[in-house]
Amino acid sequence: MINNLIKWLRSNKFEAYTIAFLLMILPCVPLYSAANAGQTLLIGLLISLIVLGNLVAILIR
Amino acid sequence: MRFLLALVPIAVILVLMVVFRWGAARAGAAGFLSALTVAVIFFGAGAQLLAYAQVKALLLTVDVLLIIWSAFLLYRTADEAGAISTIGAALPHLTADLGMQALIIGWAFASFLQGVGGFGVPVAVIAPILIGLGFSPMAAVVVPSVGHSWAVTFGSLGSSFQALMAATGLPAELLGPPAALFLGAACLFVGPMVAHVTGSWRSLRRLLLPALIIGLCMAVTQFLVVRAGLWNIGSFTAGLVGLLVSIPLARRFRGEARDNGQLDRRALLIAISGYAVMVGITLMVQLIPPFRNFLGQFVIRVNFPEVSTSLGYVTPAGPGRAIPLFRHAGAILTYSSIAAYLIYRRAGLYRPGAAGRILSSTIRKVMSSSVGIASMVAMASIMQHAGMTDTLARGLAEGMGRLFPLVAPWIGALGAFMTGSNTNSNVLFGGLQMRTAELLGYSVAIILAAQTAGGALGSVIAPTKVVVGASTAGMEGKEGDVMRHLLLYTGLLLVVISILTITGVWLLGGSG
Numbered sequence: 146m147i148n149n150l151i152k153w154l155r156s157n158k159f160e161a162y163t164i165a166f167l168l169m170i171l172p173c174v175p176l177y178s179a180a181n182a183g184q185t186l187l188i189g190l191l192i193s194l195i196v197l198g199n200l201v202a203i204l205i206r
Numbered sequence: 207m208r209f210l211l212a213l214v215p216i217a218v219i220l221v222l223m224v225v226f227r228w229g230a231a232r233a234g235a236a237g238f239l240s241a242l243t244v245a246v247i248f249f250g251a252g253a254q255l256l257a258y259a260q261v262k263a264l265l266l267t268v269d270v271l272l273i274i275w276s277a278f279l280l281y282r283t284a285d286e287a288g289a290i291s292t293i294g295a296a297l298p299h300l301t302a303d304l305g306m307q308a309l310i311i312g313w314a315f316a317s318f319l320q321g322v323g324g325f326g327v328p329v330a331v332i333a334p335i336l337i338g339l340g341f342s343p344m345a346a347v348v349v350p351s352v353g354h355s356w357a358v359t360f361g362s363l364g365s366s367f368q369a370l371m372a373a374t375g376l377p378a379e380l381l382g383p384p385a386a387l388f389l390g391a392a393c394l395f396v397g398p399m400v401a402h403v404t405g406s407w408r409s410l411r412r413l414l415l416p417a418l419i420i421g422l423c424m425a426v427t428q429f430l431v432v433r434a435g436l437w438n439i440g441s442f443t444a445g446l447v448g449l450l451v452s453i454p455l456a457r458r459f460r461g462e463a464r465d466n467g468q469l470d471r472r473a474l475l476i477a478i479s480g481y482a483v484m485v486g487i488t489l490m491v492q493l494i495p496p497f498r499n500f501l502g503q504f505v506i507r508v509n510f511p512e513v514s515t516s517l518g519y520v521t522p523a524g525p526g527r528a529i530p531l532f533r534h535a536g537a538i539l540t541y542s543s544i545a546a547y548l549i550y551r552r553a554g555l556y557r558p559g560a561a562g563r564i565l566s567s568t569i570r571k572v573m574s575s576s577v578g579i580a581s582m583v584a585m586a587s588i589m590q591h592a593g594m595t596d597t598l599a600r601g602l603a604e605g606m607g608r609l610f611p612l613v614a615p616w617i618g619a620l621g622a623f624m625t626g627s628n629t630n631s632n633v634l635f636g637g638l639q640m641r642t643a644e645l646l647g648y649s650v651a652i653i654l655a656a657q658t659a660g661g662a663l664g665s666v667i668a669p670t671k672v673v674v675g676a677s678t679a680g681m682e683g684k685e686g687d688v689m690r691h692l693l694l695y696t697g698l699l700l701v702v703i704s705i706l707t708i709t710g711v712w713l714l715g716g717s718g
Contacts, residue, residue, distance in 0.1 A: 165235070166577050200239075
């Protein structure tokens with residue numbers, strides 16, 4: 146399954162870059178409210194999404 | 207030890223891009239992940255600190271990407287109408303002298319294109335034109351690569367300079383004039399270098415006078431325009447002035463007559479009008495206060511509290527990067543793109559479906575570079591908040607001492623070499639250079655001018671740009687040869703900037 150995902154990312158570069166970009170950008174909006182409220186768990190979850198976006202970017206060749 | 211740990215994200219990017227030839231988007235993401243890991247494990251960055259660093263990074267990313275996206279939109283609007291090729295095709299009518307053509311097309315026109323487009327556009331557009339005019343493929347790549355290098359910082363409608371301001375939080379009035387001065391000095395050397403590429407020393411001696419005249423006009427124009435606060439059209443106006451000055455000079459260096467076909471003056475005028483509109487709108491926004499204030503009413507501004515690491519490094523409270531959405535350089539470019547589209551459409555220059563093609567090609571082109579910028583800005587923000595940038599700056603200040611001004615432009619060049627972009631280099635090293643200059647008591651404006659000038663000149667030898675140039679000139683597989691040719695000219699230009707930097711800090715000391 147992971148192999149298929151990597152294959153898809155590499156053969157659909159534009160879509161993969163778009164997904165990576167959105168994952169890097171979109172979580173930042175709720176991140177501000179989560180940081181103000183001190184919700185550590187939610188911050189961890191949102192930063193995980195940003196990390197996922199960066200992992201997607203690494204997988205695109 | 208802490209210095210080496212702080213260096214890890216930058217080393218990761220450098221090794222991945224240079225040794226493993228990864229693109230900026232992949233390497234930037236790897237750099238981000240390593241910065242995050244080092245910040246959490248070794249520098250005591252907590253969840254809240256990381257969250258605020260990430261939100262600040264979002265503001266900086268939007269600030270830079272607004273310009274990059276809209277600059278490419280304007281370029282595609284003109285290119286789809288055939289305006290770029292019309293302007294390029296008109297130039298050989300002026301002279302058949304190959305050296306003079308190189309100065310006009312490979313230097314002045316390349317600078318103009320860098321002013322409006324950037325992102326490798328000058329080399330990609332000009333290399334095939336030069337080959338068509340009879341230049342060797344190597345000269346066709348090297349001439350525009352060296353020719354546009356001095357125009358990178360204030361090119362792409364100022365995106366690299368915007369990134370420098372965003373990364374350091376310093377205003378254009380402080381950073382602009384010294385940066386324009388350094389790049390203007392480089393411009394004076396670029397012209398003779400372009401002449402040297404086309405025909406060695408004999409060509410250089412013959413074309414030295416026109417090269418100096420054109421160079422002086424472009425350098426002075428850029429300096430004055432930047433000093434007037436119009437930094438986003440610095441390279442554009444300089445390139446335009448360079449082209450205008452070249453016309454009477456070209457008549458003195460006509461060379462052997464060649465059949466270049468008929469010059470369509472009306473088509474040329476329409477092609478240029480798309481960019482004339484941009485200058486008009488920029489001037490209106492900058493020089494008419496009521497209009498400027500009206501557009502500046504809606505500002506995105508976010509306040510941040512003080513945060514600190516568990517090791518005690520404190521980032522003070524304050525606002526993040528303010529974005530005046532409708533007066534932003536990116537917004538001005540979008541208005542200009544719409545106006546240019548209407549002009550070209552009225553002139554019947556578009557085929558059906560042009561608007562769709564312009565938008566889709568713009569989005570496709572900018573997406574991968576957007577990923578690279580987003581990850582590198584986030585990496586730089588985390589490094590700053592975790593105290594990693596400060597650790598690097600202190601290490602550099604202790605290690606380099608009084609030699610630091612000599613090295614500053616080479617750091618900028620290194621950043622551009624490994625990331626493929628002056629913008630990314632400024633994001634990556636802007637804060638580091640500023641902090642090091644503060645610690646050593648040198649003029650921050652001079653050191654940051656060295657950073658961005660080094661980044662501009664170094665960007666042309668970046669593997670990503672060299673690949674673009676080589677592929678458009680049919681030199682795939684010979685990128686190493688192209689890079690070797692470019693290294694000589696870029697190295698000399700960086701030495702010039704190093705000398706100017708050390709002179710600047712001696713003259714100014716710690717002021718500014």
